[in-house]
Amino acid sequence: MIRGIRPLLSGSTYSGMLFAFCGALASIPLLPFAMLPALAWPSAHYGTQAVLTLLVWAVLIGTVGLARTTRRALIACARRLLRLPLEPPPPAPASTPIPTPEVPTGVDRLRTPLWLLLHVALGWTGALVTGALVLVGLTLPVDWFRTEAGLSLFGRSVRPDDGWQSAAVALGCLLSAAVVCAVVANALRWLAPRLLGPSSAELLALAAEREQRLAERNRLAHELHDSIGHTLTATTIQAAVAGEVLSADPAAARAALRGIEESARAALEDLDYVLGVLRAEKPETAPHRTLTDLPELFDRLRHAGAVVEPELSGDLAQVQGTLSRAAYRILQEGLTNALRHGAGGPVEVRVAAGPDGLELGVVNRTGAGPDAGQGPGAFPTSGHGLPGLAERVRLLHGDFEAGPDGPLHWRLAVRLPIRVAA
Structure with a gap:
C-alpha cells in the first residue's frame, strides 16, 4: 500500500x-x-x-x-x-x-x-x-x-x-x-x-573518442617516461663524472656540465609539450625527435662517460613519421637501461633500415663473475621501461625481444615493419 x-x-x-x-x-x-x-x-x-x-x-x-x-x-x-x-x-x-x-x-x-x-x-x-x-x-x-x-x-x-x-x-x-x-x-x-x-552511433563514437584519448595519454606517458628517465640517468652520471674530474681535467668537467645542460633543455621541451597537451592547450612546438637525431643522443651519452659503438646502415632519413619517432624512443629507452643497469664497457647500438623493415638493437655488459646477470639489478627487468617498450612495439605490429645474451651481456632487439610509417 x-x-x-x-x-x-x-x-x-x-x-x-x-x-x-x-x-x-x-x-x-x-x-x-x-x-x-x-x-x-x-x-x-x-x-x-x-x-x-x-x-x-x-x-x-x-x-x-x-x-x-x-x-x-x-x-x-x-x-x-x-x-x-x-x-x-x-x-x-x-x-x-x-x-x-x-x-x-x-x-x-x-x-x-x-x-x-x-x-x-x-x-x-x-x-x-x-x-x-x-x-x-x-x-x-x-x-x-x-x-x-x-x-x-x-x-x-x-x-x-x-x-x-x-x-x-x-x-x-x-x-x-x-x-x-x-x-x-x-x-x-x-x-x-x-x-x-x-544513440548507438553516438555511443560508438564516444567510446572511440575515449579510446583515442586514452591512447594519446598513454603515448604521452611513454614520451615523458622515456625523455625524463633518460635525462635523469644521463645527468646523474654526467654530474658524477664532472665531480671526479673537476680538478684533474677541467675540460672534461666542462664537457660533462655542457651535456647536463643540453639534456635538461631537451627534457624541458618534452615536458612543456606534454603539459600543454594535458591542459588541452595547443603547444607552440612539438618536439618530435627521429632517427636523424641519433648522433645528438650518442654525443650526450658520450659526455656522460659512456662508450657508444653505433652501427648504422640504410637510409635512416627515408624512415618517416610515427615509425622514426618510435624507433628513436625505443633506442633512447634501451640506452637509458644500459646506462642505469649496465656494468660499464661499450654499448653496441645497431640500426638497420631495409626495404621491408627497421631493425634496432642495443647490447651492453651486465657484469663479470659466476653470479653475473643473476642479481636483482643485473638486468633491467623492473619498472615501466620494458613493458612500455613492448607495448609500443606491439602497437606498431613489430617484434620485441629483451633478455640475457650469454652470461655477460643483455640484448634488446626490435624489428618494425616499414609499412606502418605515418
Missing part, C-alpha cells in the same frame, strides 16, 4: 509534471503560425481545419527539434526536472588534436523531434486532465455547482446536500490528478533515455 502511493508523495513526480507543462507552454508560440494554412482555406470544414492545424503544428514542433541547441536544452532540463543521469550530447566537431563525434544523421536526427512531439502531447494531455480534476476537486466541497440535479460524475449524481459524497468525490479527483502526474512523469522518464540519450 505504502509502496503504491510513494510516487504520489515524491517530489520528482511533480517536477516531472512541471517539465511536461513547460513543453506544452513552449509550443503555444507556434500555434498562431500553425493556424495560417487553415485560415487561408476558409471554405474547408471545421474538422478539416482543425486537423490541418494540428498537422502543421506537429511539423513546426518537430522542426524545432532538429536544432542541436534544442537537444542540449532538453537534456539539461530533463536532468534537472526528471532527475535522470542523461549523458550530455557529443560536442560539435572542432579543430582539436582528438576528433569528436559528428552530429547524428538519418534516423538519429529524428529522435529529438519525436521526443518533442510526445513531450508536448503528454504535457497538454496532463495539463487538461489534471486541470479538470483539480478544478472539480476544489469546487465540490464549497458547493459551487448548486443545481437541483446536482453534478454528474462517473455515472453518479452528487447533490449539494450529500456532503460526504461531495468530499469523497473531491478527494478522488485530487488523487486521480496526482496519479495522472505520476503517469506523465514516468512516461517522460521512460522516454528520455531512449530519445534524448546517446
Whole structure:
C-alpha cells in the first residue's frame, strides 16, 4: 500500500509534471503560425481545419527539434526536472588534436523531434486532465455547482446536500490528478533515455573518442617516461663524472656540465609539450625527435662517460613519421637501461633500415663473475621501461625481444615493419 502511493508523495513526480507543462507552454508560440494554412482555406470544414492545424503544428514542433541547441536544452532540463543521469550530447566537431563525434544523421536526427512531439502531447494531455480534476476537486466541497440535479460524475449524481459524497468525490479527483502526474512523469522518464540519450552511433563514437584519448595519454606517458628517465640517468652520471674530474681535467668537467645542460633543455621541451597537451592547450612546438637525431643522443651519452659503438646502415632519413619517432624512443629507452643497469664497457647500438623493415638493437655488459646477470639489478627487468617498450612495439605490429645474451651481456632487439610509417 505504502509502496503504491510513494510516487504520489515524491517530489520528482511533480517536477516531472512541471517539465511536461513547460513543453506544452513552449509550443503555444507556434500555434498562431500553425493556424495560417487553415485560415487561408476558409471554405474547408471545421474538422478539416482543425486537423490541418494540428498537422502543421506537429511539423513546426518537430522542426524545432532538429536544432542541436534544442537537444542540449532538453537534456539539461530533463536532468534537472526528471532527475535522470542523461549523458550530455557529443560536442560539435572542432579543430582539436582528438576528433569528436559528428552530429547524428538519418534516423538519429529524428529522435529529438519525436521526443518533442510526445513531450508536448503528454504535457497538454496532463495539463487538461489534471486541470479538470483539480478544478472539480476544489469546487465540490464549497458547493459551487448548486443545481437541483446536482453534478454528474462517473455515472453518479452528487447533490449539494450529500456532503460526504461531495468530499469523497473531491478527494478522488485530487488523487486521480496526482496519479495522472505520476503517469506523465514516468512516461517522460521512460522516454528520455531512449530519445534524448546517446544513440548507438553516438555511443560508438564516444567510446572511440575515449579510446583515442586514452591512447594519446598513454603515448604521452611513454614520451615523458622515456625523455625524463633518460635525462635523469644521463645527468646523474654526467654530474658524477664532472665531480671526479673537476680538478684533474677541467675540460672534461666542462664537457660533462655542457651535456647536463643540453639534456635538461631537451627534457624541458618534452615536458612543456606534454603539459600543454594535458591542459588541452595547443603547444607552440612539438618536439618530435627521429632517427636523424641519433648522433645528438650518442654525443650526450658520450659526455656522460659512456662508450657508444653505433652501427648504422640504410637510409635512416627515408624512415618517416610515427615509425622514426618510435624507433628513436625505443633506442633512447634501451640506452637509458644500459646506462642505469649496465656494468660499464661499450654499448653496441645497431640500426638497420631495409626495404621491408627497421631493425634496432642495443647490447651492453651486465657484469663479470659466476653470479653475473643473476642479481636483482643485473638486468633491467623492473619498472615501466620494458613493458612500455613492448607495448609500443606491439602497437606498431613489430617484434620485441629483451633478455640475457650469454652470461655477460643483455640484448634488446626490435624489428618494425616499414609499412606502418605515418
